[in-house]
Amino acid sequence: MTQPVLKITGLKKHFPVSTGGVFSKGKGVVKAVDGVDLEIFPGQTIGLVGESGCGKTTVGRTVLKLYEPTAGTIEFNGEDITKLTPKQMKPRRAQMQMIFQDPFASLNPRQTVGTLIGNTFDIQKITPEGGKVEEIQRLMKRVGLNPEHINRYPHEFSGGQRQRIGVARAIALKPKLIVADEPVSALDVSIQAQVVNLLEDLQEEFNLSYLFVAHDLSVVQHISDRVVVMYLGKVMEDADKKDLFLNPRHPYTKALLSAVPVPDPKIGRARERIILQGDLPSPVNPPAGCVFNTRCWKVQDKCRTEVPELVQIQPGHKIACHFPEPASK
Numbered sequence: 623m624t625q626p627v628l629k630i631t632g633l634k635k636h637f638p639v640s641t642g643g644v645f646s647k648g649k650g651v652v653k654a655v656d657g658v659d660l661e662i663f664p665g666q667t668i669g670l671v672g673e674s675g676c677g678k679t680t681v682g683r684t685v686l687k688l689y690e691p692t693a694g695t696i697e698f699n700g701e702d703i704t705k706l707t708p709k710q711m712k713p714r715r716a717q718m719q720m721i722f723q724d725p726f727a728s729l730n731p732r733q734t735v736g737t738l739i740g741n742t743f744d745i746q747k748i749t750p751e752g753g754k755v756e757e758i759q760r761l762m763k764r765v766g767l768n769p770e771h772i773n774r775y776p777h778e779f780s781g782g783q784r785q786r787i788g789v790a791r792a793i794a795l796k797p798k799l800i801v802a803d804e805p806v807s808a809l810d811v812s813i814q815a816q817v818v819n820l821l822e823d824l825q826e827e828f829n830l831s832y833l834f835v836a837h838d839l840s841v842v843q844h845i846s847d848r849v850v851v852m853y854l855g856k857v858m859e860d861a862d863k864k865d866l867f868l869n870p871r872h873p874y875t876k877a878l879l880s881a882v883p884v885p886d887p888k889i890g891r892a893r894e895r896i897i898l899q900g901d902l903p904s905p906v907n908p909p910a911g912c913v914f915n916t917r918c919w920k921v922q923d924k925c926r927t928e929v930p931e932l933v934q935i936q937p938g939h940k941i942a943c944h945f946p947e948p949a950s951k
Contacts, residue, residue, distance in 0.1 A: 625700050627799050627831045628662040628685060633694035635677075635684045639906060652905045654680040656855035657694070659932065660833075662799065665825065667832040669846030669863070671839060671878070675902055677855040678835045679723075682801040685833065686718050687711050699798065716746050719792040723804040725784035729776040735762065735787055736772040742794040761790040765820060782813035786820070793824055801833045806841060818845055839882045843867055851875045854905060854913040857932055861939040871935060871946040873918050912944065920945045 635655040655677045662668050670678045683689045685696055687703065696704045703714065722728035729738055739758045743750060750757035759769035765786040776784055785805060792800050802821065806814040818841060824830060836842050842849060842863075849866045851859040851874065859872040870876045877896040898917045903909055909916050915925040924944050932942040936949070 624663055626661040626663050626697075627666075627699060628660070628833070629695075629697040630658060630660045630681075630685055631695045631697075633658045633660075633681065633684060633696065634692045635680050635689055636692045650906045653855050653908060654905060655684060656908075658852070658855075658857055660850060660857075660860075662831045662833060664798070664831055665829045666848070667825065667834050667846045669842035669849040670833060670835045670852060671837060671842055671849060672852035672858075673878075673902055674837065675854075675905070676852045677905075678837075678852055679803050681852070682720070682803050682833055682835050686715075686720055686801055688720075713746070716748075716795040717798045719795070719797040719800050721785075721788050721792050721800060721802045721805045724808055725781060725788050726776060728788055729784060731776055734773050734775055735767075735779075738776075738787060739791050739794055742791055746795060748795065757794075761794055762787075764824075765790045765793075766816075780813075781809050782817060785809060785817055789817070789820065789824070793828065793830075796828060797830070799831045799833070801835070803835045804837070805834075807836065807838060814841065821845065839878065851878065854903060854908055856913055857940075857942060858914065859939075859941045860932065865939055869939075869950045871939065871949065872941045872943050873920050873947060874914050876947055912942070 633655055634657055636651040636653050639650055639652050658681055660668065670681060672678055680689065684691050687696070687706070691704060695702055698714065698718065703711065736755065736758050739761060740754055743754055755772070759772055762769045762772065767783060767786050767790070776787070779787065805821070806817050809817060821832065822845060825832065834842065834845055846863050849861060849863050850857055851872065853874050859866065859870065859875045866875065867879065870879055877898050880894060880896040900917050903913070903916055911926045911928055912918070912930050915921045918925065922945065928944065930942040930944050932940050934940045935946065
């Protein structure tokens, strides 16, 4: 059986915060990620979805060790990298890259495109075959940018072009894994499809594995092989894309999918729309039992006291729920 490129087990990331006012010194922790299991295989795209504040981006940054995990293990290419120091991680970073959500904020405005992409070779002390400038221009052409614009600055490009610069930088060292943190959410809808198609083409060309973090379920449905649904730092459901969209078993997943716009007005009007009551609870003080119990319409006493385990209810389909939705026929 093929070995996963990335395997995380029981991953937790807690951030210390001050919970007191001006005169009190209360301290607490934000449980941004609270026990996540995940596997990504070569050439596979895992879509990580959920509401804002559910811990998606923190998972992505923690698996790349941009944040140090509080607990759990991170295995990359069969090697446990959980305890590695930044110095030990440096040579491994060539194989693990990230595409950031805001293409402008992630690019140094004082550096040209050539410098921004070329920095990846300098940091890893790699000299590309044929020379650095030629390789940078080849990468720019590959992602749909004009190679002659190598000496331009980020502000001279559109939002879509800036994200292409970020993609070129991410693929420069031919990584095995790319964490894409909402890579199209800041772009116009017309440009989103172009960038998503580019990511798919690159995946096919280089056999890339993606952890695709997003809240736009239509984009996730298009690009992902499997989908993992998060809520308040925990995994609610993990299933094959087709199975999850056609047969959601967790109440939260069903509510999320009911909010996806449908182009056909007849289908849209006939479809059941689930509106969750209340707001996302604070990750500093999450509810006891199932973290979704304060907003779930199926809640019972057991949900308020017992934390549901993530269990497999059918081949390749896992949920964390005491009272799952019935399987559709």
